[in-house]
Amino acid sequence: MIGSDRSTVAHLLRRTGFGPTAAEVDAAAAKGYDAVVAALFEPTAADPADSTPPPAFAAYTPGGQRNLTPEQRRALNQQRVAEFGALQSWWLHRMITTERPFREKLTFLWHGHFATSFEKVRRADAMYRQNQLFRTMGLGNFEDLTQAVAKDPAMLVWLDAGTDKKAHPNENFARELMELFVLGLGAYSEDDVREAARAFTGWYLNPRTDAWAIQPNQHDGGLKTVLGQTGPWGGEQVIHIAVNHPASAPFVTARLWSHLAYPVAPNDPVVADLAPAFARDHDIGALVRRMLLDDRFVAPAARGGLVKQPVEWMIGTLRVLGLPATGPRVLAGLRQLGQVPFEPPNVGGWPQNEYWLSTASSLARLNIAAALATAADLSAIRAVSPSGRVDAVAHLLSVEWSAHTASSLQPVAANERELVALALVAPEFVLA
Amino acid sequence: MTKRQLSRRHFIAGAAGVGIAGAAAVAVTRHPVARAAAKGAHFSPAALAEGGKGTLVLIALYGGNDGENTVIPFHDPAYLGGRPTLGYQPNEVIALDNDLALHPSLKGLKSLWDAKQLAIVRGVGYPSPTHSHFRGMDIWQSAVPDRDEITGWIGRWIDTTVGKDPLLTLSLGPTLPKVVTGAKATGAALPAGTLALPGGGRLDAPFTALESAVAGGDLAARIAQSGSDLLTVIHSVKDVLATQPAGSGSTSLEVAPPDSTTTVTTGPTKAQAQAQRGLAGQLDTIGRLIKGGLPTRVYVVAMGGFDTHVTEKANHATLMADLDAGITGFVKAMAADPKGKDVVVMTFSEFGRRVAQNASGGTDHGTAAPLFVAGPGIKGGFYGDQPSLTDLDQGDLRFTTDFRSVYATVADRVLGVDPRALLDGQSFPALGFV
Numbered sequence: 092m093i094g095s096d097r098s099t100v101a102h103l104l105r106r107t108g109f110g111p112t113a114a115e116v117d118a119a120a121a122k123g124y125d126a127v128v129a130a131l132f133e134p135t136a137a138d139p140a141d142s143t144p145p146p147a148f149a150a151y152t153p154g155g156q157r158n159l160t161p162e163q164r165r166a167l168n169q170q171r172v173a174e175f176g177a178l179q180s181w182w183l184h185r186m187i188t189t190e191r192p193f194r195e196k197l198t199f200l201w202h203g204h205f206a207t208s209f210e211k212v213r214r215a216d217a218m219y220r221q222n223q224l225f226r227t228m229g230l231g232n233f234e235d236l237t238q239a240v241a242k243d244p245a246m247l248v249w250l251d252a253g254t255d256k257k258a259h260p261n262e263n264f265a266r267e268l269m270e271l272f273v274l275g276l277g278a279y280s281e282d283d284v285r286e287a288a289r290a291f292t293g294w295y296l297n298p299r300t301d302a303w304a305i306q307p308n309q310h311d312g313g314l315k316t317v318l319g320q321t322g323p324w325g326g327e328q329v330i331h332i333a334v335n336h337p338a339s340a341p342f343v344t345a346r347l348w349s350h351l352a353y354p355v356a357p358n359d360p361v362v363a364d365l366a367p368a369f370a371r372d373h374d375i376g377a378l379v380r381r382m383l384l385d386d387r388f389v390a391p392a393a394r395g396g397l398v399k400q401p402v403e404w405m406i407g408t409l410r411v412l413g414l415p416a417t418g419p420r421v422l423a424g425l426r427q428l429g430q431v432p433f434e435p436p437n438v439g440g441w442p443q444n445e446y447w448l449s450t451a452s453s454l455a456r457l458n459i460a461a462a463l464a465t466a467a468d469l470s471a472i473r474a475v476s477p478s479g480r481v482d483a484v485a486h487l488l489s490v491e492w493s494a495h496t497a498s499s500l501q502p503v504a505a506n507e508r509e510l511v512a513l514a515l516v517a518p519e520f521v522l523a
Numbered sequence: 524m525t526k527r528q529l530s531r532r533h534f535i536a537g538a539a540g541v542g543i544a545g546a547a548a549v550a551v552t553r554h555p556v557a558r559a560a561a562k563g564a565h566f567s568p569a570a571l572a573e574g575g576k577g578t579l580v581l582i583a584l585y586g587g588n589d590g591e592n593t594v595i596p597f598h599d600p601a602y603l604g605g606r607p608t609l610g611y612q613p614n615e616v617i618a619l620d621n622d623l624a625l626h627p628s629l630k631g632l633k634s635l636w637d638a639k640q641l642a643i644v645r646g647v648g649y650p651s652p653t654h655s656h657f658r659g660m661d662i663w664q665s666a667v668p669d670r671d672e673i674t675g676w677i678g679r680w681i682d683t684t685v686g687k688d689p690l691l692t693l694s695l696g697p698t699l700p701k702v703v704t705g706a707k708a709t710g711a712a713l714p715a716g717t718l719a720l721p722g723g724g725r726l727d728a729p730f731t732a733l734e735s736a737v738a739g740g741d742l743a744a745r746i747a748q749s750g751s752d753l754l755t756v757i758h759s760v761k762d763v764l765a766t767q768p769a770g771s772g773s774t775s776l777e778v779a780p781p782d783s784t785t786t787v788t789t790g791p792t793k794a795q796a797q798a799q800r801g802l803a804g805q806l807d808t809i810g811r812l813i814k815g816g817l818p819t820r821v822y823v824v825a826m827g828g829f830d831t832h833v834t835e836k837a838n839h840a841t842l843m844a845d846l847d848a849g850i851t852g853f854v855k856a857m858a859a860d861p862k863g864k865d866v867v868v869m870t871f872s873e874f875g876r877r878v879a880q881n882a883s884g885g886t887d888h889g890t891a892a893p894l895f896v897a898g899p900g901i902k903g904g905f906y907g908d909q910p911s912l913t914d915l916d917q918g919d920l921r922f923t924t925d926f927r928s929v930y931a932t933v934a935d936r937v938l939g940v941d942p943r944a945l946l947d948g949q950s951f952p953a954l955g956f957v
Contacts, residue, residue, distance in 0.1 A: 451712030461721035518743035
């Protein structure tokens with residue numbers, strides 16, 4: 092059984108959410124580690140975050156760009172960008188205010204896994220729809236999730252469905268499905284990609300219904316051999332075959348463990364222990380629960396094993412400082428730090444750890460930390476005498492300072508804003 | 524050492540309050556070369572003649588630069604045929620030979636061409652080209668056209684030089700471009716805006732202390748390392764810039780933060796940001812860093828606005844004028860300085876544009892395009908074949924020169940690294956412009 096000390100439950104809350112407040116850590120410690128894990132998987136009463144509705148999106152008009160004047164085109168583009176900004180703020184606001192942070196965390200994780208960007212999709216309404224899909228299905232059955240994502244408008248646009256014709260199969264989706272979503276490099280051959288691409292021919296986004304459909308005259312109904320199985324496969328069957336391939340469960344397990352605990356390859360022993368049950372049931376929730384209750388999840392390798400992604404650092408900071416998502420430094424700051432929701436750098440999603448540690452991001456973190464510390468109400472820290480403030484900030488951030496960090500922070504303890512700004516960039520807080 | 528630096532160091536030490544932090548500020552934050560540069564020491568210039576010891580300056584043109592209106596096939600009937608209003612008449616262009624001419628705004632590049640300091644690589648592209656900005660820039664920066672690759676081709680070089688100098692590569696701008704992203708390390712990035720920590724100097728010493736002396740190779744140590752690398756970059760760059768007078772278009776990177784009673788410096792003013800966006804200003808800063816002896820081998824700058832779907836003629840002419848002023852001023856400054864002789868500038872964009880103009884007086888996303896390589900020590904002239912304007916692939920030019928041939932040439936002759944190490948183990952024919 093895993094201990095319920097403050098440090099251990101804070102680790103659990105950080106990895107299953109976006110950075111707990113001190114009060115949330117206290118409550119979790121009182122409740123106990125196992126009970127906190129159990130509660131993550133219970134359907135709970137309404138989330139206060141649900142009371143903030145998504146932004147209103149203008150009705151989507153397919154092919155609407157074609158017959159527009161330059162002025163109309165500009166206006167449409169401005170409207171799309173404005174809708175997108177509202178959508179980004181809406182999600183960030185959710186991450187801050189939700190009482191079910193685990194659901195948002197999984198939504199964010201799947202957003203990085205099935206990475207899709209507004210930069211190409213250009214439709215905030217479609218990005219929202221995909222986001223809701225991750226939110227509602229993110230702890231369910233992995234095959235159901237993959238099937239749903241594949242037919243969702245954002246993914247259809249993102250990976251060029253509709254250009255996939257019988258005579259010229261487009262391999263884009265078939266390749267990403269195998270390489271990035273379900274199997275990983277090395278588990279399939281180029282022939283598998285080519286054959287799978289034939290199975291997805293004819294898939295497109297019907298502009299009238301704005302929903303997935305098949306153009307029967309563009310679908311290749313012939314026999315295909317995909318991952319060793321031969322048949323007149325369609326796209327759904329290829330997804331079924333891939334998800335049930337022996338390489339899939341270790342691949343998906345490794346991805347989840349890498350984001351929740353520390354980076355591992357599919358051949359890691361921890362994956363060998365966790366993947367077999369998932370291979371049988373594809374139950375994401377059950378897999379994640381086993382992860383959180385595994386001793387290795389709270390071992391030192393896990394506690395020091397991840398750097399906070401910028402979104403985690405930003406939301407965690409806003410939460411502990413009691414600041415809203417609407418601050419001027421929030422979206423601009425995330426852009427400086429290189430991680431903007433709904434804009435992953437490519438279909439591979441965001442890399443981890445070292446990727447976030449450039450000199451520019453180091454300066455950006457400090458600049459943002461200084462701006463947010465100035466905007467925050469720090470009277471609770473100011474009320475503490477300077478000799479106790481370094482400890483008070485550790486409590487506020489739910490971290491434990493090394494002796495080196497504590498002695499580095501002490502000289503600025505007289506100025507609570509400088510103290511908090513520096514504390515937010517200390518290695519202990521930048522670690523996830 | 525200048526008076527300003529002395530007073531700044533004095534201020535750091537004084538503000539630290541504790542001796543250890545003050546000592547660290549001096550000990551960990553100065554690059555040896557920058558330290559020597561500040562003392563006025565001289566460095567032997569790297570030599571292209573020796574092969575692979577040059578300095579590379581990459582200029583990324585975001586949006587997809589229109590190649591046919593940059594290097595103009597002015598005598599090809601298909602050119603004006605496809606561009607009745609967007610095209611330039613033969614008497615408007617700057618002819619280079621009987622077939623090709625520069626855009627009317629590229630007067631400075633013509634002078635570099637005449638001095639054999641400008642190479643034009645024609646028809647650069649790759650198989651199965653994308654028309655997506657996003658994917659296109661990914662491909663050009665990763666140099667891997669056939670799969671998603673998270674590292675950049677220069678980033679993979681950074682990965683091979685572990686033990687490394689944080690100043691090996693330096694990109695200007697707030698975010699790190701993919702081209703200098705490695706799997707194990709990333710290039711340094713000079714953020715836009717004031718090159719100083721927030722707090723008007725008061726956070727310098729405690730930040731230095733915080734980010735120093737964390738032993739070990741774990742992630743906490745890597746976080747601290749990025750902070751101390753930042754201090755190295757800031758102080759080295761400032762020290763070197765302090766030895767070099769600023770040109771008129773210089774960026775304000777070295778400007779000290781405004782004095783403030785609060786902790787916050789919220790970043791650059793609008794005017795500063797504007798100035799830094801200018802290519803000439805960025806290149807002027809890079810020129811000063813090179814002349815001042817910063818050991819950086821690859822610089823990356825970016826210029827936007829090339830996605831000219833609408834009313835291209837006027838917009839593109841402005842862009843060409845900015846590009847011309849930036850590159851020409853920079854190459855001339857490098858040619859006049861012993862440390863600038865082996866500097867090579869190269870442009871690239873995610874794709875060219877269609878041969879035919881569209882209904883909005885612009886052009887849509889295309890494929891192959893020419894790119895420029897310029898520098899005092901390069902071999903000017905044309906490289907690669909001019910693509911046909913009539914033998915098209917669904918309206919797009921067919922590429923004649925694989926972009927990885929350009930990279931392979933640069934890797935071998937400028938960086939001094941086996942191109943195969945950066946190009947997926949593949950070999951590509953060298954082009955001979957260096």
